[in-house]
Amino acid sequence: MGGTDTARSQSSGELASSGSPGGAKRAPKVLLGWKELKCLLDARGYEQGGFLLKNEDGAIVGVLPVPSRLNSPERYAMDPKEYRRLRRTRKDIAGVIHTHPSGDPEPSEDDRRLTKLFPVREGEYRAVWHPRSGRLTFFDQTGDVWVGYIRRPLWFRLIAPLFYE
Numbered sequence: 001m002g003g004t005d006t007a008r009s010q011s012s013g014e015l016a017s018s019g020s021p022g023g024a025k026r027a028p029k030v031l032l033g034w035k036e037l038k039c040l041l042d043a044r045g046y047e048q049g050g051f052l053l054k055n056e057d058g059a060i061v062g063v064l065p066v067p068s069r070l071n072s073p074e075r076y077a078m079d080p081k082e083y084r085r086l087r088r089t090r091k092d093i094a095g096v097i098h099t100h101p102s103g104d105p106e107p108s109e110d111d112r113r114l115t116k117l118f119p120v121r122e123g124e125y126r127a128v129w130h131p132r133s134g135r136l137t138f139f140d141q142t143g144d145v146w147v148g149y150i151r152r153p154l155w156f157r158l159i160a161p162l163f164y165e
């Protein structure tokens, strides 16, 4: 299978090259595929999330799932104690990710507002994954910095409409 199921970026070049007065947008190198992201799926259709993980070169290579403390199809929240513990103990954290099992494939107004209120750290990102369409969006307080689509196996594409809007 090799790297055939890793993300294909559709517009990162364009996004990466746009310089803005608020600071240059920084496009990450994203090496995530179905194998790394499937840990965020929830058969009940609830939002899940966790930390983005990077390798030594700074590429995004993994996800550390942290189960939501809410049972909600529209909100994800990490336990604050767990958040602080993992921040303290992990050296490979590159930001946070959550899913949109239903609704908008893109980051919501709330996602963007919160990111402006609490900007990401230097070298970190926020990400939203919409399993139904495969869309994966990396963004920060300046906007989207990388958008790609994750290839999903056939069985998932067949059952996804039953679980996800």
Ligand SMILES: [Zn+2]
Pocket (backbone or CB within 6 Å): 098, 099, 100, 107, 108, 111, 128
């Ligand atoms: Zn969201």
